[in-house]
Structure formats: C-alpha cells, structure tokens
Amino acid sequence: PTVLGIEGTAWAASAALYDTETDEVSISSDAYQPDSGGLHPREAAEHMREAIPAVVEDVLDGADSIDAVAFSRGPGLGPCLRIAGTAARALALSLDVPLVGVNHMLAHAEIGRHRSGFDSPVCLNASGANAHVLAFRNGRYRVLGETMDTGIGNALDKFTRHVDWSHPGGPKIEHAARDGEYAELPYVVTGMDFSFSGIMSAAKEAVDSGTRIEDVCFSLQETTFAMLAEVAERALSLTSSTELVLGGGVGQNQRLRAMLGEMCEARGVDFFAPEARFLRDNAGMIAVLGAKMLAAGDTIAVADSRVDSGFRPDQVPVTWREETEV
Ligand code: ATP
Structure with a gap:
C-alpha cells in the first residue's frame, strides 16, 4: 500500500x-x-x-x-x-x-525503530515541545521519564531569544558551543524526570553577568544532554533493553548523538539515530x-x-x- x-x-x-x-x-x-x-x-x-x-x-x-x-x-x-x-x-x-x-x-519514536530494524528499543524523544524516554510494555509505550516543564528544544530556543538570535536557536547553540568551555549550570534530574527551566534562567543570568556566550552554549549542551543521557541510561538498565533510538529535532545535534553513542558503547548497547529529515x-x-x-x-x-x-x-x-x- x-x-x-x-x-x-x-x-x-x-x-x-x-x-x-x-x-x-x-x-x-x-x-x-x-x-x-x-x-x-x-x-x-x-x-x-x-x-x-x-x-x-x-x-x-x-x-x-x-x-x-x-x-x-x-x-x-x-x-x-x-x-x-x-x-x-x-x-x-x-x-x-x-x-x-x-x-x-x-x-518520532517509531521512525527510529523502523529505520534501524531494532526490535524493542528504549526511545529518547528530544524534540521542540517535548522530551520523553519511552519503552514498549504490555501493549503501550510507557513514559519512563519526561520533562517536568518545557521541552528541550523550546528551552534552548528561549535562551537564544534572550540573546536576540533568530529562531530556531538549537543549531546556533551547537555552532557557538564549538568555541566554548565549561561554565557551571544547575543539573536537574529527579528520579527519571528532568527539568530545563531553572537551567535556562541560570544561562540567561550567566550571559547577563558577563560569562562568554560560547561558554554558556557549551555548558547548556553538556548539562542538558548529560541529563537526557542519564535518564536514557537508567531506562536501558531498568528494561534490560540492548537498543536505544533517538528521535525529535534536537536529535540533529552532533554533540547529543556523540554523548548517547558513547554511553551506549560503554554499556554494550546498539544506538541508532535516524537521518535529519x-x-x-x-x-x-x-x-x-x-x-x-x-x-x-x-x-x-x-x-x-x-x-x-x-x-x-x-x-x-x-x-x-x-x-x-x-
Ligand atoms: P514536537 O515534535 O515536540 O512537537 P517541534 O514541533 O518544535 O516539537 P522538532 O522539529 O522535533 O519540533 O524540533 C525542533 C527543535 O529542534 C527546535 O527547538 C530547534 O531549536 C531544535 N534543533 C534543531 N536543530 C538543532 C541542533 N542542531 N541542536 C539542538 N537543537 C536543535
């Protein structure tokens, strides 16, 4: 058909x-x-x-x-x-x-399973308005972890709006982060859920008080992506799944893909991220x-x-x- x-x-x-x-x-x-x-x-x-x-x-x-x-x-x-x-x-x-x-x-979750041919992966959806970690069990996709406030992409876009960069902000953060070094931002994972709004406020305050924007972008990626990777890893452990797929617009980010790839390699888990389209x-x-x-x-x-x-x-x-x- x-x-x-x-x-x-x-x-x-x-x-x-x-x-x-x-x-x-x-x-x-x-x-x-x-x-x-x-x-x-x-x-x-x-x-x-x-x-x-x-x-x-x-x-x-x-x-x-x-x-x-x-x-x-x-x-x-x-x-x-x-x-x-x-x-x-x-x-x-x-x-x-x-x-x-x-x-x-x-x-967003199924396209990665379809393209990879994986059987029963954990799915990390990192999109604009959402952030979910999903796994299939007893006839449903279960939400094992999710954002308690904004989606990951919208959070990044809110920061770039604050510094007057045009929409969408995610790719601009990725670009600027290449010249950045670590500056401290809060890391918020509670159980299996994550929160981005406090980090975004701290990032805005950091640029307003003179921290280099490249450093803030670098830390935004390191911090929020590490949070996503931590919950994805815990979900792999809880489900004993040996497969992870990535979905959503933020999944186009090379740093996020590299971090998830490393985590999966260390665990002996197969990782798949579909092409950008x-x-x-x-x-x-x-x-x-x-x-x-x-x-x-x-x-x-x-x-x-x-x-x-x-x-x-x-x-x-x-x-x-x-x-x-x-
Ligand atoms: P949802 O699917 O939850 O409804 P959405 O409709 O906003 O969300 P997506 O297309 O999944 O859309 O994702 C768009 C988001 O992806 C935007 O917030 C954008 O900033 C972000 N994004 C795009 N490219 C990158 C990148 N390279 N790095 C980080 N974020 C990116």
Missing part, C-alpha cells in the same frame, strides 16, 4: 508518501520562520493554511494511487492541528480511503507509522477524528506491534 502522511503540529507544514513495497519515503515540507521571536501560534496556523495545499500537491504529483491518509492528531498547537486535520479528512473523503490518526510523539518534524514518520496502523486495521472514522493538543504517547493502545520480552 501507499500512504499519504500529513504533519502539521507546529512549524512544519509537511506531506509525505510512503510505499510499503519499496520502503521509500518522499517528503515535501514548508517551514514557518517567524520574523522575530519564537513561534506565534496564530502565525504558525496561518502558515499551515497557506502551505499545506502545495506540499500535498507536491508529493501527490506522479503518485498512482493512495490507500490511506495518515495525519498527526497531536500533541501540538491546537490551531495548527485543526488545519492539518481538516486537510487530512477532506483528502480521505475525496480519495475515498481510510483515515489514520497518528500520535506525533510515537511517530526523519528527526525534525516531518510527514514521513507519520506516513510510516500510519502504514503500520493501517495494516493492523487501526483506522479512525472521520466523525471520531478530532485533534488533541495534549495527546500523550501512553494514551495510545499499540495495535501494530507484537509483545516482545525485553
């Missing part, structure tokens, strides 16, 4: 085609770039409205037939989700094919998980397909996986 994926949770208006026969994924995305500051939900929704038709047309160009339409039901910004959801319903109805409602965080928000991951759900008969009636901006990964009964012992 061929599945059309639609992604529109925040900044990326994205469409993709996934062909299960060839395992090929083609993605067309249009990013919303704020003129100033961070993401403005209304502007992001306006961008979604303008950009979705063209990205859909782009991937449908030359497609023979579509067997289902999969879309992100949440979590994300309500106004964006509603526009992308409306587009997905209209397409499913006009093409007369089933509709599949995908949890965006599970798509599958890490940042993209409809490819929605189409791939959508195809697995379709194969399991896990489709949704249009009448029941309302979006959910607070949709948690552990709310989803996992229909597309066999239970495997970890």
Whole structure:
C-alpha cells in the first residue's frame, strides 16, 4: 500500500508518501520562520493554511494511487492541528480511503525503530515541545521519564531569544558551543524526570553577568544532554533493553548523538539515530507509522477524528506491534 502522511503540529507544514513495497519515503515540507521571536501560534496556523495545499500537491504529483491518509492528531498547537486535520479528512473523503490518526510523539519514536530494524528499543524523544524516554510494555509505550516543564528544544530556543538570535536557536547553540568551555549550570534530574527551566534562567543570568556566550552554549549542551543521557541510561538498565533510538529535532545535534553513542558503547548497547529529515518534524514518520496502523486495521472514522493538543504517547493502545520480552 501507499500512504499519504500529513504533519502539521507546529512549524512544519509537511506531506509525505510512503510505499510499503519499496520502503521509500518522499517528503515535501514548508517551514514557518517567524520574523522575530519564537513561534506565534496564530502565525504558525496561518502558515499551515497557506502551505499545506502545495506540499500535498507536491508529493501527490506522479503518485498512482493512495490507500490511506495518515495525519498527526497531536500533541501540538491546537490551531495548527485543526488545519492539518481538516486537510487530512477532506483528502480521505475525496480519495475515498481510510483515515489514520497518528500520535506525533510515537511517530518520532517509531521512525527510529523502523529505520534501524531494532526490535524493542528504549526511545529518547528530544524534540521542540517535548522530551520523553519511552519503552514498549504490555501493549503501550510507557513514559519512563519526561520533562517536568518545557521541552528541550523550546528551552534552548528561549535562551537564544534572550540573546536576540533568530529562531530556531538549537543549531546556533551547537555552532557557538564549538568555541566554548565549561561554565557551571544547575543539573536537574529527579528520579527519571528532568527539568530545563531553572537551567535556562541560570544561562540567561550567566550571559547577563558577563560569562562568554560560547561558554554558556557549551555548558547548556553538556548539562542538558548529560541529563537526557542519564535518564536514557537508567531506562536501558531498568528494561534490560540492548537498543536505544533517538528521535525529535534536537536529535540533529552532533554533540547529543556523540554523548548517547558513547554511553551506549560503554554499556554494550546498539544506538541508532535516524537521518535529519526523519528527526525534525516531518510527514514521513507519520506516513510510516500510519502504514503500520493501517495494516493492523487501526483506522479512525472521520466523525471520531478530532485533534488533541495534549495527546500523550501512553494514551495510545499499540495495535501494530507484537509483545516482545525485553
Ligand atoms: P514536537 O515534535 O515536540 O512537537 P517541534 O514541533 O518544535 O516539537 P522538532 O522539529 O522535533 O519540533 O524540533 C525542533 C527543535 O529542534 C527546535 O527547538 C530547534 O531549536 C531544535 N534543533 C534543531 N536543530 C538543532 C541542533 N542542531 N541542536 C539542538 N537543537 C536543535
């Protein structure tokens, strides 16, 4: 089958085609770039409205037939989700094919499992609005650890906004950190959960009181990524899993990948991070998980397909996986 994926949770208006026969994924995305500051939900929704038709047309160009339409039901910004959801319903109805409602965080996690061929990995999702450590057990992805306040990417973006760097801030922090040295910042892991807001306040105070910005960027990466690695390592230990996959836009960061790679190597665990186009928000991951759900008969009636901006990964009964012992 061929599945059309639609992604529109925040900044990326994205469409993709996934062909299960060839395992090929083609993605067309249009990013919303704020003129100033961070993401403005209304502007992001306006961008979604303008950009979705063209990205859909782009991937449908030359497609023979579509067997289902999969879309992100949440979590994300309500106004964006509603526009992308409306587009997905209209397409499913006009093409007369089933509709599949995908949890965006599970798509971030599943794309790494799909591309790696791993059986039962621990998944670290390091995205803009979220940070989760997930593992599959008894029919659900369990949230073993998560942020107690902001997502990791949004935290980094808040710091760069403070120093007037344009959105998104993560790549700029990565660049500046290359010339940095360690400056102390608080490290906050409580049990299996982490918090980023105190670190961001301390980082802002540090630059305001004259610490070199390169040093603050270096320490921001070292501190927040070590927190993620610590919880991921504990999750590997708790589940006895021998596989870790990375997901989410912050997963594009080379320092985070290197730290996780080292930790896994020291534990004798296999580590996989998908290529960049599958890490940042993209409809490819929605189409791939959508195809697995379709194969399991896990489709949704249009009448029941309302979006959910607070949709948690552990709310989803996992229909597309066999239970495997970890
Ligand atoms: P979510 O998937 O939780 O809804 P999101 O929609 O904001 O989040 P993603 O595309 O997963 O999106 O991630 C975007 C985030 O990734 C931004 O906060 C951005 O700063 C961050 N990011 C992108 N590249 C890098 C990098 N090289 N280093 C660190 N952070 C990065």
